[in-house]
Amino acid sequence: MSDQPLIEMRDIGKIYGSHTVLRNVNLDIGQNEFLVVVGPSGSGKTTILRMIGGFVEPTSGDILLNGSRINGIPVNRRPFNTVFQDYALFPHMTVAANVGYGLRVKGLAADEIKKLVAQTLDLVGLGQLGSRYPAQMSGGQRQRVALARALICKPRLVLLDEPLAALDAGLRHQMQTFLKSIQREIQTSFLFITHDQEEAISLADRICVMDHGEVVQVGRPEEVYYRPCNRYVADFFGDNNLVDAQVKTVNGDGVAVETPFGMAVARGDQGMHFNAGEAVTLAVRPENVELLGANGSAPAGHVKSVSFVGPLSLVEVESTKSPGATLHVKQLSSQLAAPFKIGAGVTVSWKGKETWVIRK
Amino acid sequence: MGHPQVNFRKTPELGSAREARLINSLVVIAYILPIALILGPFCIFFVVSFGRVEASAVVIDFNLSNYVRILADSTVRMVIGRTLVIGIATALVCTLVGFPAAYLMKILGPTRRSLLMVAFAVPLLMSYVIKIYTVRNLLGTNGVINHFLMASGLVSQPLEFFTLSYYGVFLTLTSVLLPFAVFPIFLSLDRIPASLVEAAADLGASRTRIFWTVIFPLSLSGVAVSLTFTFVLAIGDFITPELVGGPNGFTLGRIIFSQFGLGFNWPFGAALSIFMMMIVTVALALATRIRPPGKVTF
Structure with a gap:
């Protein structure tokens, strides 16, 4: 059943009071796919991520995980992990304690946690920095801690909410390459939110272009780049x-x-x-x-x-x-x-x- | 005549030397005022505490007798002990009661939050004496509480806990000082970024776990402020024990107060005040140790 998408969003709508944030959104995320949702601010892209993460419930429509409806399942029981835009590292915990948090919640044995934390810190290239506090690290390093903290839980889907927005250009490119190689290495689906079209094209297996709460076009990077479905998409990509x-x-x-x-x-x-x-x-x-x-x-x-x-x-x-x-x-x-x-x-x-x- | 004359020379230019001088002198005053009005009297007090009273006059002859008396006099020692107990108990109870109140304030919607904030802030705007009298009405052998307990048949004789006594002082201080616990804790809770709570939930943590591993440790600075505020205000208070303490509700503050009034022993009062300042300093030093590990900046 490799054809079964990991996530299906069906006819999703989200209304806050009189404000429609999402309208009739249909979107699939494939197994091991790197899907990038791109759009200007206010286009509803972050709401899509938060909805799959369980932070926001849709007003209408269903979200399916491997074919089963997951609407209403609380955040802490969804097999996804998020890399937040501001990293959201716990400032009162060391890097190792931050990364091991999800495993402690799961109740793993202390020495098992220690081993996995060391492995995951190695994976993101922070092997020696486990005993530091987040405040003692640079932006790029914190980014890696946030990623390690999400990956260690072996989520079915990693949700990344504009994770590179706060980094300078050089570091951004470095992190893009790094994210892509990690995603291939661990074979997990990534949902990546960005407003940067170049970032979208260089990272994505598929791109979903959003505007005003609607999905405008979904396709491979070369499709949205060379074969836009309308003037908005044609104008958006460069x-x-x-x-x-x-x-x-x-x-x-x-x-x-x-x-x-x-x-x-x-x-x-x-x-x-x-x-x-x-x-x-x-x-x-x-x-x-x-x-x-x-x-x-x-x-x-x-x-x-x-x-x-x-x-x-x-x-x-x-x-x-x-x-x-x-x-x-x-x-x-x-x-x-x-x-x-x-x-x-x-x-x-x-x-x-x-x-x-x-x-x- | 006709046109009004405008005198440009009288309008000071922005950033002129004159304005700079004015700002500088204001800055100097801002620094001198507290030094003169706080450090000055303190120095005088410090000197007076080494004096004694002779024939209704203060004689300063730099002796340590007042400090010796604080340590030697069993009554004074007992009052200091009871004051510390009241201070610690008030600080603990205020903080324990104030934390849930502050937490509720944090999680309520904006309208109810404002209402709750006003409810806790209004007592701060009231006269201290009025507040104490309000509580005083509730206390006493024939006070509202004991009257109600007796009338309803719950107890057969008035409970000592609700009389004008040592307990009365504790109860009054706790209710009067509660806002000083609620607001610092609320501020520290309010400063915790929502994304940290979301991140913990995202990693699988239950609400209880999020509270104990994220929210509570990050609110410790507020807890420390709450404990010090209420402790310091409780041990220094002299009006509450005077009004609701009855014959056995003596505290350090009340004794100091009496040294400058009926007791007329300024040197001993000054020495007790210095002693109390030392207690407060120790309390503040201890409070700085109550904080989350790492470097929390938000």
Whole structure:
């Protein structure tokens, strides 16, 4: 039964007074999956984590663990452990006592606890620091203690509530790599909450994008990155070009569209059923557009600016047909020869496979 | 005429030298006042405690007789002992009763919490004497409590515990000083981050376990303040024993008070006061040991 998801959230709603925090949320967490829930603050992502943890009860809908409903089961009887945003380490206990807390609750023998605590501290790279108090440790070290305290209980699911938000950039990257490798090593599901889209993409097996209490899209990182389901997701993940276009013909999941930069063939979600004549938006990454010299033919646009950023340069092209519409293109700096000087006329070559069409 | 004249020179500029001088002098006054008004009298007291009374006048001849008397006089020793017992008992009972009250205050919703806070704060706004008189009405051989107990047939004769006596002093102090236990404990409970309680529950702990392993240890600073407040206020009090102590309810505070009144023995009163300060200092030193291990900062 490896197909059975570990957690299923079914039609979950949460209402506080007149404020709807979650609406119609359906989300699965697979066995041993690293699921990242991402969204701006107030999108309801933390509520999802707290609901699975048992800190908040849903107003409607069910939460299932391996197929059995767990609504109403109190926090301390759910087989999940949380890494809190502020770490929530007990300041009056040593690091070893913090990490061993869950085992003492379970009533394990003292020498067994000592052995497991030492092992887990080794796992997170804090082998020698068991006798310290949390106040004597750095932010990154506390983070590791919080993780060790959760992992030692061998939870079915580790809940991480923006655990890296308080760390500086360098430490963040280090911890991301570390978390990912630990998750692979111990073979446990992780539910990770963040507002940082880059963090989501680098960590996740699957990403769940939230907005205003609703799940907007769930998919593998490359899916939400290259094939967003709507403008919100396209805009959320980085530097997408969002180009207004009009559908000319539809053929399966292929759509021919007219853009301010000429005709393009794009792909779209088959379930969307685009119609000829419909106004749509193209979502296309700057690295998936190629610029060609006009070579005598009528140029689709002209180069507005060029900024050199290492091996790739960012070229901004303005449409000839509808001035004001611009397209950002990443071009190998080594290819930035004469045709791409400012003001030069260019034509645009779209990579059909990576040009994605979404409803406006 | 017409336009009012504005004299710019009279408006002090922000951060001007003049303003800085004013601030500096205020700071100096703020430091000098307590030194002059607390340390000054204390020094005088200290000197007077080495004197004696001769022909209705205080003679300061730097002898230790007052201190010798504190240690040698069995009556004084007994009163000191009973005062310490009252102080410790009051501190313990106030803290034991105050803790659940403070905990309730912490876990109630905002409306009920405010009501409970006001209920405990109102007595702080009342005159001390009025509060004592209120309790005094309840006590005594024919007081409300004993009257009720007799009338209802629960006891056949008045209970000594509720008379104007040594016990009366203890009961009155406990009820009057309760807010001094409740509020410090409430503050320490209120400062415990909710995430710590959630983390303990998340790790499987039951409510009872969370209380004893997280909430109680982290509220120890409040408990320490509660114990010292109530102990220090109880042993120093002289109005309560005077009003509800009856003939056998003598405490250290009451004896000191009488040395400056009817007894007219300022040097002995001063020596007793110095002695009491020493007790308070020891109590404060002991209280600083009541705290959770580690470095708790929140």
